[in-house]
Amino acid sequence: MTNSLVFKKAKTHLVGGVNSPVRSFKYVGTAPLLIKRGKGPRVYDYDGNSYIDYVLSYGVSILGHAHxxxxxxxxxxxxxxxxxxxxxxxxxxxxxxxxxxxxxxxxxxxxxxxxxxxxxxxxxxxxxxxxxxxxxxxxxxxxxxxxxxxxxxxxxxxxxxxxxxxxxxxxxxxxxxxxxxxxxxxxxxxxxxxxxxxxxxxxxxxxxxxxxxxxxxxxxxxxxxxxxxxxxxxxxxxxxxxxxxxxxxxxxxxxxxxxxxxxxxxxxxxxxxxxxxxxxxxxxxxxSKNRYSSLEKKAKKLTDAIKKERDDLQVIHYKTIFSLRFRKKAHFQSFYKKLLKKGIYLAPSENEANFISFSHTEKDIDKTIDAVKNVLREI
Ligand SMILES: Cc1ncc(COP(=O)(O)O)c(C=O)c1O
Structure with a gap:
């Protein structure tokens, strides 16, 4: 099964191919990510691509996937x-x-x-x-x-x-x-x-x-x-x-x-x-009670790095969650699509929050910062 085949079939059986509207990626104007499996901070699609996941099942998987x-x-x-x-x-x-x-x-x-x-x-x-x-x-x-x-x-x-x-x-x-x-x-x-x-x-x-x-x-x-x-x-x-x-x-x-x-x-x-x-x-x-502060540090490192990049990008961060909003929705859309191609999975809407899990490593955060910086330069 490939991504496109799964989604084609999904559309014949499920309303809009999804069971919850945000999953359609309508807001970001691209084909939705179809997730076959997840492990730790990563999810994998049906074409075999991997993504660092900041959606975490919309805030559920705080330990990462398949702990x-x-x-x-x-x-x-x-x-x-x-x-x-x-x-x-x-x-x-x-x-x-x-x-x-x-x-x-x-x-x-x-x-x-x-x-x-x-x-x-x-x-x-x-x-x-x-x-x-x-x-x-x-x-x-x-x-x-x-x-x-x-x-x-x-x-x-x-x-x-x-x-x-x-x-x-x-x-x-x-x-x-x-x-x-x-x-x-x-x-x-x-x-x-x-x-x-x-x-x-x-x-x-x-x-x-x-x-x-x-x-x-x-x-x-x-x-x-x-x-x-x-x-x-x-x-x-x-x-x-x-x-x-x-x-x-x-x-x-x-x-x-x-x-x-x-x-x-x-x-x-x-x-x-x-x-x-x-x-x-x-x-x-x-x-892991005391390690909540380590989650906060990772979120802060990531959001601080993004905040510096552009004036038209608002980064709102509270402890272990954050969201991004561009002055123009079209900029978010192109930012989102390019980032997804680089293997970073953010919430597919500016209205949804992004989350850090205990499984995200410093390396994951660094990789994300690099990807975000590169994409921001392109749009
Ligand atoms: C604050 C809040 N309340 C309620 C809900 C509804 O929860 P569920 O989707 O599990 O029905 C959500 C879902 O995201 C939520 O964010």
Whole structure:
């Protein structure tokens, strides 16, 4: 199978040949990268080309691809059956690891994606408060449920609360923005949200689907010094397999059935293979706690080098993630295509974040810097 053959067939069976729009590479105006396999910081296409990967499954694979310890433990787990729809000790262990890392979470519920985590948390906010409105902000993304695609500007929060305060069940926010390029955290605004939600009896929900376990072993709310009522997690905690989770104070979480009235069920939630993948990943991460600073250093080295190159290229960097935006989209497109040819795989949109993994080496970073510099000279 070659890249073009796989994509030709994909288009006959899948809508647009993809299962998620960004994978079509429409934004960058070129044929999409089709990935056959990955190992460490590299992915390989069907034509046998290799790429240094800064997409990492959109922020999932913080250890790099096919980490040997995670693969081994998944193989062992699979020998005993793929799932039973019943409580298992792995759910308990993963929940315990997450709770230990995240003091805001007293109880949690696993689901199968970030979208579901957000859905669960917002439904719970409505059930807890008996109210019907959820506020989200422009330029953030919380999954594809219709009502979560409605949004307001940061500046309108005060007015909305004044007008609808008694109907607002919750406010959901990405504490560090990762879906309109990287947006640096605004601590004062987050603190303001904490105050105003308390004042009006609404819940504050942090969507940490990207940020959870990305900058430290735990959530970024800890770093920012703002305690939300509920936290949504996903991506990293599943070690590469589909997962989501939402959690918070027990008195809030206990509104969920079977303890409370709010029904929320799932066939696959807590699946033992997924749980084991999360456990194996978080165990490696917990022993690498101090090495988060090494990730930061690599991201800083890479972004500092790129920042120097051009005035019309904006590089936004926060700890271990970064995004790039050119003044002209066409420049991003040609930059992107040329870089891909040189074996560097960045997020195929200026609105998506790029990520560094523990598997990226200094050599990978140096190679990327060289490639970026060369390409920037050409466009
Ligand atoms: C902040 C945030 N919330 C929610 C989601 C939805 O997660 P999923 O794609 O796992 O449904 C995403 C996806 O990228 C995200 O970035």
């Amino acid at each position: 040997p310890g995670v693969v081994r433990s998944l193989k062992n787990t699979l020998e005993h059956g793929a799932g039973f729809g019943a409580t298992n000790s792995r759910e308990v262990e993963l929940a315990g690891l997450i709770k230990k890392a995240d003091p805001v979470i007293e109880k949690l519920r696993f689901v199968n994606s970030g979208t579901e985590a957000v859905l669960g948390a917002t439904r719970l906010a409505k059930a807890c408060t008996g109210r019907d409105k959820i506020i989200k902000f422009r330029n953030s993304y919380h999954g594809h449920a219709d009502y979560l695609l409605e949004e307001i500007d940061k500046g309108s929060a005060e007015g909305i609360f004044k007008k609808h305060g008694s109907r607002i069940a919750g406010v959901i926010v990405e504490p560090v923005g990762g879906n309109c390029g990287v947006r640096l955290p605004d601590k004062d605004f987050l603190k303001y949200l904490r105050r105003i939600t308390r004042k009006y009896g609404s819940l504050l929900i942090f969507d940490e689907v990207i940020t959870g376990f990305r900058f430290k072993f735990g959530s970024v709310s800890d770093i920012l010094g703002v305690k939300p009522d509920l936290i949504c997690l996903g991506k990293i905690i599943g070690g590469g397999l589909p997962i989501g989770a939402y959690g918070g104070k027990a008195r809030i979480m206990n509104k969920l059935a079977p303890l409370g009235d709010l029904y929320q069920g799932s066939t696959f939630a807590g699946n033992p293979i997924v749980m084991q993948s999360g456990i194996a990943t978080l165990k490696v991460l917990s022993s």
